[in-house]
Amino acid sequence: MTFSPSEPGAAAARDGRHLADGRPAPDPAHGGPLPQATLPELIGRLINDVSDLADRQIELAKQEIGEAKDDAISATKRIAIGSGIAAAAALLLVIWAWTAFIWFFNWLFGLISFPTPLGTQSLAWVGWLLGVLVPDVAAYVAYKRFIRHGINQAMLIW
Numbered sequence: 001m002t003f004s005p006s007e008p009g010a011a012a013a014r015d016g017r018h019l020a021d022g023r024p025a026p027d028p029a030h031g032g033p034l035p036q037a038t039l040p041e042l043i044g045r046l047i048n049d050v051s052d053l054a055d056r057q058i059e060l061a062k063q064e065i066g067e068a069k070d071d072a073i074s075a076t077k078r079i080a081i082g083s084g085i086a087a088a089a090a091l092l093l094v095i096w097a098w099t100a101f102i103w104f105f106n107w108l109f110g111l112i113s114f115p116t117p118l119g120t121q122s123l124a125w126v127g128w129l130l131g132v133l134v135p136d137v138a139a140y141v142a143y144k145r146f147i148r149h150g151i152n153q154a155m156l157i158w
Contacts, residue, residue, distance in 0.1 A: 098131065101127070101130070101131065101134075102127040102128060102130070102131040103127060104127065105126055105127030105130050105131075106124050106125070106126065106127030106128065107124075107127075108126075108127075109122070109123035109124055109125075109126035109127065110122050110123065110124035
C-alpha cells in the first residue's frame, strides 16, 4: 500500500515507528515484561521512550508556535486597523485646523477695508494667500534643511 503525503497516516507511516493507520508500531525493545528484560533491552526501551518524549515535545512546540502565530497575526490586524482609523482622523483634524486657520485670517483681514477708485475693498482674501504660502515655505525649509542634506549623506555612503 502506498501513501501520498496528503493522506493522514502518510507522515506517521514514513517515520518507521508508526503503522500506516497512525498507530504506534510494536517496539521490539518493549516486547516482554520489564523485570525479565535484559540490560540492552532496558537501554533500548529508555532510548525509545526518550525519543518518543522528544517527538511529543516537538509536536507540542509546533502547536504552540502555530497558536502564537495566529494570535500575533490577529493582534497585528487589530493594530493596523486602529492605526488606519487614527491616521484618517488625524488627517481630518489637520484639514479642519488648516481650514480654521484660513477662515481666521480671512475674518481678521476682512475687518480692514479701504477706499479705492473701484469702491471699498477689503483684505478678506489674505487667509487664502497664507493658506497657500505657509505650506510652500514649510516645504522649502524642509527640503533645504533636511531632505537635501539627507540625500547628500546617502550619496557619501556610496
